[in-house]
Amino acid sequence: MNIYNAIKEGTKILKKNNIKFSALDCEILLAEVLKKQRKYLILNLDKKLNRVNLEIYKNLIKQRSNGKPVAYLTKKKDFWNSEFIIKEGILIPRPDTEVLIEATLELFKYKDYANILDVGVGSGCIILSILKEKQCFYGTGIDVSSKSISLSKLNAKKFSLENRVKFIKTDVDNFCHGKYDLIISNPPYVNSGKIKYLEKDVRNFEPKLALDGGLDGTFKIFKIIEKASTLLKSNGRLVLEIGYDQKTKIIGLLKKRRFYINNIIKDYAKNDRCIISTKIN
Numbered sequence: 715m716n717i718y719n720a721i722k723e724g725t726k727i728l729k730k731n732n733i734k735f736s737a738l739d740c741e742i743l744l745a746e747v748l749k750k751q752r753k754y755l756i757l758n759l760d761k762k763l764n765r766v767n768l769e770i771y772k773n774l775i776k777q778r779s780n781g782k783p784v785a786y787l788t789k790k791k792d793f794w795n796s797e798f799i800i801k802e803g804i805l806i807p808r809p810d811t812e813v814l815i816e817a818t819l820e821l822f823k824y825k826d827y828a829n830i831l832d833v834g835v836g837s838g839c840i841i842l843s844i845l846k847e848k849q850c851f852y853g854t855g856i857d858v859s860s861k862s863i864s865l866s867k868l869n870a871k872k873f874s875l876e877n878r879v880k881f882i883k884t885d886v887d888n889f890c891h892g893k894y895d896l897i898i899s900n901p902p903y904v905n906s907g908k909i910k911y912l913e914k915d916v917r918n919f920e921p922k923l924a925l926d927g928g929l930d931g932t933f934k935i936f937k938i939i940e941k942a943s944t945l946l947k948s949n950g951r952l953v954l955e956i957g958y959d960q961k962t963k964i965i966g967l968l969k970k971r972r973f974y975i976n977n978i979i980k981d982y983a984k985n986d987r988c989i990i991s992t993k994i995n
């Protein structure tokens with residue numbers, strides 16, 4: 715079978731299984747099998763696949779048909795301006811989270827030093843993206859998942875950032891080290907009862923631990939705000955990713971803890987996605 719037909723057949727199978735971006739997913743998976751870039755496929759449509767590669771490709775298509783996300787199949791995902799190593803059991807970086815990076819870089823545009831803490835560090839995509847852009851920033855990432863800590867370390871190594879970041883396996887409640895200029899987090903914020911309505915790929919394959927924010931989705935955010943009020947330096951910033959319907963509730967929680975609300979930023983779909991606040995006193 716040649717590349718053209720492999721993409722065509724794969725797309726047909728994915729479509730039948732209601733996979734949204736069926737052709738794109740096939741191209742990404744086939745490029746991965748051939749260890750080439752996608753443009754190679756387009757330039758070599760007539761090229762025949764050998765038996766081994768065809769089998770590997772068919773197997774990936776089968777897994778994708780069942781809903782397994784592409785990033786878990788290719789074990790990588792582009793985020794901001796880097797390609798992160800991804801593993802099953804860890805939340806896949808979302809384009810919407812790039813809004814937090816953009817906002818933070820703007821906020822710290824003229825700062826050449828900052829000590830930052832990423833709560834629920836996952837793959838490390840947030841803290842490492844910031845450290846890559848700001849050569850004199852230092853940071854700590856914490857997560858309750860040991861898988862997340864080892865993956866974050868792996869990504870830090872990939873970008874040669876090991877000397878400026880450390881990762882610690884801990885719950886935010888039990889973490890009391892240091893004083894920070896910035897605390898940033900994409901915490902689990904999905905209402906427990908609504909997890910079942912998430913897309914099948916997310917619901918069946920991504921870790922509940924990274925999604926489930928308790929009864930109204932704000933339980934983990936509440937814990938982070940509480941902790942941030944002691945771990946932030948005076949005038950330190952708190953940058954939080956939030957659910958599209960959580961703005962009012964979170965503003966209330968922040969004000970109660972005497973945070974000043976700087977800005978609320980929308981994601982690419984125009985939903986409220988990020989709150990920037992400042993610890994004042």
Ligand code: GLN
Nearest residue numbers: 900901902903904924925
């Ligand atoms: N926005 C995520 C989703 O796609 C939720 C991530 C989170 O809870 N932090 O489901």
